Amino acid sequence: MKVCKALILLSLFMVAFYNCAPPPDEDTKEETGEDTTTAELPWTGETDKFTINTKEGVHLNDPEEDAGTAYITFPSSSVHNTRWEFGVRLTFNPSANNYARFYLTSSSNVLSGELTGYFIQIGGAKDNVALYRQNGAELKLLASGRELMKGNNSPKLYVKVECDNNGYWTFWTRLLSEEEYTKEKQVKDSSIQNSVCCGIYCVYTKTRCDGFTFHHIQLSNDVETTTEPGETPDHPEEPETPEKPVLPDYPEEVKNLLLLNEIMYDNATYGAEYIELYNPSNSTVSVPSLKLLRYIDNGSGTTQTTTTAILKHPDKNQRLDFPPHGYICLTKSAATLINKHKADKNNIIQISTFPRINNDGGYLAITTNEEKPRIIDKCIYSDKMHNEGVRNQGVSLEKKSPELKSALKSNWSSSKNATGGTPGRKNEQE
Structure with a gap:
């Protein structure tokens, strides 16, 4: 006791x-x-x-x-x-x-x-x-x-x-x-x-x-009581519970919804970096926004994300539309691509938050822009994937077949277009 x-x-x-x-x-x-x-x-x-x-x-x-x-x-x-x-x-x-x-x-x-x-x-x-x-x-x-x-x-x-x-x-x-x-x-x-x-x-x-x-x-426990009972403090706010996140409108299945098809990561002096996405389906894919990730391999099966960017239409109220079997290019400077690569302006979307893609290589992933992002497509890119003897700067990496998996390294090679790339249109591999 x-x-x-x-x-x-x-x-x-x-x-x-x-x-x-x-x-x-x-x-x-x-x-x-x-x-x-x-x-x-x-x-x-x-x-x-x-x-x-x-x-x-x-x-x-x-x-x-x-x-x-x-x-x-x-x-x-x-x-x-x-x-x-x-x-x-x-x-x-x-x-x-x-x-x-x-x-x-x-x-x-x-x-x-x-x-x-x-x-x-x-x-x-x-x-x-x-x-x-x-x-x-x-x-x-x-x-x-x-x-x-x-x-x-x-x-x-x-x-x-x-x-x-x-x-x-x-x-x-x-x-x-x-x-x-x-x-x-x-x-x-x-x-x-x-x-x-x-x-x-x-x-x-x-x-x-x-x-x-x-x-x-x-x-x-030494708080001074400076407020008299008759005084009026700031009014409490209206009752509410913590807000639930407003999730974007995405399809239930997003894997391979869009496919990475072309990457310009080491642009020429008067060029601009970009990524091109291909819609493999028979209907238009319309999403409110996307997220672009760049990550590197740390070894031992671990990765480190080095770049995260939200990709939205310049008109915040407009969605990103990808026509069936169509090519849409996302870049920071649409005018540059139109002038240098003779690109169709209708297939180029200028993204003010488009990030710089590191020239050292790594991995790119396109995900949904949700609280819990889901991967849509991903790929690897590096100088070693270019054709032998090709000067990398100003030349994009293009898929040989847009329908095949983006993660397949052998499905990528240097663009053969004279301007160094084909943003917003079919790749030139022949």
Whole structure:
């Protein structure tokens, strides 16, 4: 019995210690600083899916390396008169399938189920930080912050949240590159009075199973109540649940929907790089956009993506149309191809985001532009695939037979056209 009482007193001491600890100084909150506070919290839950140490803090490291969810918690009964502070690092731009929540309060130690509580969501359908209330399975958006992660593939930020004794919630955000916090919103919500824990909840795809890190987590109970009950704060936003991604309209089966047919990767001085796609079907293929990837072989069966570009029609409201058994060329400069290769302007689409294709060779892939991209076609390209004795610069690689697999190296050779390529029309191989 004495041992039991001693353990209870020890647990209460630990909770009181980190609940009352002062927030860290700004100088100690940089991502390179040691983080002993986070590592020493009494974490429970799916701890096998996280690495917890003083170097990183809490790092998602799912050993299954698969899509799913993961959570860990530590005890906390604080709701009012509380300040929460934490840092976040992501190795990707968040999306509707890859985002995280920091539960400020929760009625349950199991964050993947129904509960009542408040949480800060990092990313989702929008690249912002937002405050939510959860009642069972129902989520209500209380306040939405700026889209400070938009276009950022490795966001690093800090979040600070306060709830005063009158139930006024205020939260601030700060990118690592910013010197000061920005106040996002203030709302009043006192519908939840109790809590048993705080925690971290991650939602991720297979490729993001190790892309989340939380660090410098601090709780303190010295929040000033500056808002009188009669004052009116910013109005809460309309209730809503996190938005589902709007997926593009693609056919159910996309493999070989379009085929890579010609590649100009080492253009002449007055030329332009391009790729040509061939539609092998008897009907028009119409898609909202495509994604072009360039990747290299790292050895041991692994690859590294070096280029990712979204290919859209210059008129954002118009789709990319590929006529049956037709050739369409995508490039950054339609005028250059029309002048140099006498190309048909109707078969050339100018893409402002068309990337530079590295001359060192590698692999190219065309995929759907979805949250979970699906490969349509892929191929390899290199100087060794050109005909013997052909000067590579200004000469495209063309397929001998557009219907055959693009991954077949023997089906590619140098263009025999006098201009060095045949963008937007049948290849010249004879």
